[in-house]
Amino acid sequence: MYAAGLLAVALAALLVAWFISGWAEVRARQRAVSQAPAVAAEQRAGELSRELRSQLAVLMSREVQRPYYVYQNLFHDPQAPTEWGLTPSPLATTPEDPLVLGYFQLDADARATIPTINDKRPELSDAQHLAENRAFRAEVARSLAVALAPPRAGPIVALAAPRPAQVLNVDRNTYAQNAVGNAGYWDSPEPQLGKPVLPGHKPAPPVTITISPLEWRTLPFGSAPALLAVRQVQTPDGALAQGFVVDRATLTSWLAARAGDMVAELRTGEGSAQEIAPGWFLSVAPNPRAIVQATHDAASVARAFLIRFVGLGVVAVLAASLVVLLVMRAERLARERSQFAAAAAHELRTPLAGLQLYGDMLADGLGDPAKARDYARRMSEEAARLGRVVSNVLGFSQLERGNLSVDVQVGVLGEALRELAALAEPALDRAGAALDVEVEPEVRARFDRDALARIVGNLLDNAEKYARAAEDRTITLTTRDLGDIVEVVVADRGPGVAVEKDLFRPFARGVSADGPAGLGLGLALSQSLARAMGGDLVYRPTRGRGATFALRLPRA
Numbered sequence: 001m002y003a004a005g006l007l008a009v010a011l012a013a014l015l016v017a018w019f020i021s022g023w024a025e026v027r028a029r030q031r032a033v034s035q036a037p038a039v040a041a042e043q044r045a046g047e048l049s050r051e052l053r054s055q056l057a058v059l060m061s062r063e064v065q066r067p068y069y070v071y072q073n074l075f076h077d078p079q080a081p082t083e084w085g086l087t088p089s090p091l092a093t094t095p096e097d098p099l100v101l102g103y104f105q106l107d108a109d110a111r112a113t114i115p116t117i118n119d120k121r122p123e124l125s126d127a128q129h130l131a132e133n134r135a136f137r138a139e140v141a142r143s144l145a146v147a148l149a150p151p152r153a154g155p156i157v158a159l160a161a162p163r164p165a166q167v168l169n170v171d172r173n174t175y176a177q178n179a180v181g182n183a184g185y186w187d188s189p190e191p192q193l194g195k196p197v198l199p200g201h202k203p204a205p206p207v208t209i210t211i212s213p214l215e216w217r218t219l220p221f222g223s224a225p226a227l228l229a230v231r232q233v234q235t236p237d238g239a240l241a242q243g244f245v246v247d248r249a250t251l252t253s254w255l256a257a258r259a260g261d262m263v264a265e266l267r268t269g270e271g272s273a274q275e276i277a278p279g280w281f282l283s284v285a286p287n288p289r290a291i292v293q294a295t296h297d298a299a300s301v302a303r304a305f306l307i308r309f310v311g312l313g314v315v316a317v318l319a320a321s322l323v324v325l326l327v328m329r330a331e332r333l334a335r336e337r338s339q340f341a342a343a344a345a346h347e348l349r350t351p352l353a354g355l356q357l358y359g360d361m362l363a364d365g366l367g368d369p370a371k372a373r374d375y376a377r378r379m380s381e382e383a384a385r386l387g388r389v390v391s392n393v394l395g396f397s398q399l400e401r402g403n404l405s406v407d408v409q410v411g412v413l414g415e416a417l418r419e420l421a422a423l424a425e426p427a428l429d430r431a432g433a434a435l436d437v438e439v440e441p442e443v444r445a446r447f448d449r450d451a452l453a454r455i456v457g458n459l460l461d462n463a464e465k466y467a468r469a470a471e472d473r474t475i476t477l478t479t480r481d482l483g484d485i486v487e488v489v490v491a492d493r494g495p496g497v498a499v500e501k502d503l504f505r506p507f508a509r510g511v512s513a514d515g516p517a518g519l520g521l522g523l524a525l526s527q528s529l530a531r532a533m534g535g536d537l538v539y540r541p542t543r544g545r546g547a548t549f550a551l552r553l554p555r556a
Contacts, residue, residue, distance in 0.1 A: 004324045011320050015313050026305045030298040037286030037294050041262050045284035048258055049274030052251075056277060059099055060229060063244065064214050066091075068233045069178040071105040071242045073118040073125070076177035086177070091115035093126050101226075101247035102136040108238045110145040112137055140245075143221045150232050150239030165213070169206040179237055210234040214243065218268055218279040221245060225268045227277055261287045351386040355379055406448040406532045410556040413445040413486060414479065420456050421477055433464045433473040440479050444556040445486045451529040455537065458522040459490040459549050466547065467494025481555070485535075488551040496547050503539055526551075 069075040074086040091103045092115050105113050116133045118124040126133055212232045218225050230243035248266070255264040263285040267273075273283035286294075358375040361367045367375065421437045428435050456477075463475045472493040480487040497503065504527045523537070530537040535553040542548050 003327070007320050007323065011316055015309075015316065019309060022305055022309065026302050029301050033298045033301060034294050037290040040290075041284045041286040044259065044262055045264075045274045045282055048255060048264060048284065049276050049282045051258070052254070052276045052282065055099065056246075059097055060214060060216075062097075063229060068209065068211055068240070068242060071103060071115055071240075072113065072178075073115050073121075076174055078171065078174045088124065089115040092118075092124070094129055095244075098250045099246055101245040101250075102133070102140075103244045104137070104140045104144070104242070106140070106145055106149050106241040108150055108240075110141070110149040112141040112145055114140070136245075139222055144219060144228070147219055148217075148230055148241045148243075150234075150241045166211040168209040168211065170209050172205065172207050175207040175209070175235075179235075207236055216277045216279075217243075224248065227280055255282070259284060261290070263287065351383070355383065355386070406451045406529065408446050408448050408533050410444060410446055411449070412441075413443050413447065413488070413553065414439040414441040416447070416449060416452060417456065417477065417479065417488065420453055424457065424460050428460065428464055428475065431464050431468075433467070433475055435460070436474055436476045438476065438478045439488075440481065443479055443481055443486055445553040446556050447533050447535075447553050448529075451533055455526040455529055455551055456488065456490070458526045459551075462522060462549075463490055463492035463494070463547070467492040470494045470545070480550075484555050485552050486555050488553065489540075489548060490551075491542070491546055491548040493546045496542070496545055497539060504537070523549075 067075075070089045070091055073089055073092055075089055077087045094116070095102065103115055105115075107113075114133060114137045116126040116129070117137060210233070214229045214231045217228045217230050219228055220226070221228070226248060227246040228243050229246075230241060233240040233242055251266055255266060258264075265283050265285070266276075267281055267283070268279050269281070273281040276282050358379045362372060362375055362379075417439045418437065418441075421435060425435050460475060460477070464473075467473060467475070470493050474493060476489070476491045478489045478491075480489060504523050527537040530551055530553075533553065535551065537549065537551050540548045540550050
């Protein structure tokens with residue numbers, strides 16, 4: 001008892017220390033698991049914002065290099081071989097960059113033009129997307145004209161960034177050709193691109209063009225805010241506002257394709273999300289399923305620790321208890337063996353003493369010679385008594401080893417099953433279960449009656465015990481003739497077997513921990529008896545609810 005008390009105190013101290021340190025680790029792991037989706041979303045937002053800013057920077061860098069005169073449908077290329085000639089603008093077709101919804105130009109009178117439409121020469125318009133381009137121009141005039149139309153006079157002022165304006169000195173004839181634009185084309189007697197349409201000119205001082213840097217702006221466009229790049233161009237004939245609109249639908253599709261199962265959102269205003277352009281922010285939220293899964297995983301961390309702690313704690317307590325029990329058992333076994341040795345010595349001494357006495361008398365010729373036969377008979381009786389003692393000792397040893405032995409004989413299986421059913425039916429009736437027996441009366445097999453009774457009894461007991469919550473408490477006992485094998489089938493209509501693996505292993509059970517009480521030895525013992533008879537016991541999966549076990553016996 002002192003040793004048990006000391007062991008209990010030491011075990012409790014170890015378990016408490018383990019729980020305190022382990023629970024702190026569990027809390028830390030739970031926080032990490034719970035925050036993992038948000039951390040992953042934040043990292044993904046940073047990656048997407050850097051990639052998107054890079055694409056917008058590339059787009060802005062390319063658009064900054066575009067001359068101001070390409071924002072009209074026709075322009076004069078200063079690099080053209082002819083001095084006077086008009087060329088279609090490279091912007092006169094669908095924008096090559098999917099991020100660009102369209103290019104526009106506004107004059108001081110708030111008139112909107114786009115390079116894909118030539119109202120004077122419709123054949124020069126982008127006919128394939130004419131309807132979309134007209135809708136875009138109309139939306140520019142409706143949504144952007146008032147906010148972006150340049151003043152009629154005054155210096156060029158950068159819209160947002162402190163970068164200085166660009167000042168160009170353009171050849172007057174080149175400027176005149178670009179200023180004439182369509183007029184030079186449609187007034188020509190032979191309107192062909194690349195041919196001179198105006199008379200020669202004399203050298204004149206260059207024209208000064210002032211261009212502000214392209215700056216990002218956020219303005220309403222259609223039904224939602226839009227990201228625009230805008231610049232102002234000051235010419236001798238007045239100021240112009242030029243720029244392009246970023247296609248928000250393309251941005252949304254681009255983000256959705258790269259966000260994976262996360263939710264990426266592009267919004268305007270102030271915020272702590274990743275900024276991709278002035279006033280535009282990108283936020284990525286984890287998938288709701290990932291949040292739910294993270295919550296479940298966090299709970300699983302604590303549950304797994306508690307299960308492990310309780311399981312190992314129980315094992316430790318059981319181990320400590322087992323140590324105490326082993327000591328107690330060892331002491332008891334030592335005492336029993338001492339008693340057994342004393343009893344065996346006593347049992348053996350008595351016949352041995354008789355054998356020695358009568359043997360000495362016969363050897364030395366003592367006693368009455370006429371009783372020699374009687375002495376010999378007494379010696380025989382003592383030897384038989386000694387044999388019984390030895391046989392009892394051997395039988396006890398065999399019982400401790402647990403050897404199974406069966407006496408297999410040919411018999412009428414149906415008759416034996418009906419007798420067993422008759423014996424089991426009263427107990428089943430008292431438990432609320434009904435037994436339905438359908439066996440072939442004349443089928444013969446090789447079996448041991450005692451082993452058959454133990455197997456069928458175990459199966460009927462399991463069927464009654466594990467199907468108590470079923471609406472239908474009927475248990476069926478049937479036989480099937482399969483040629484060389486006869487099957488004895490016991491089936492119920494309960495919840496069935498939850499775990500089929502190692503079902504026949506000792507102490508294994510086919511139900512969860514909240515199932516009926518049991519040691520898990522019945523099926524293992526029954527299968528061992530069935531195999532000892534030359535047959536087998538198997539579980540047969542069935543559709544729906546219920547458990548079915550089949551005892552296979554060799555047919556006689």
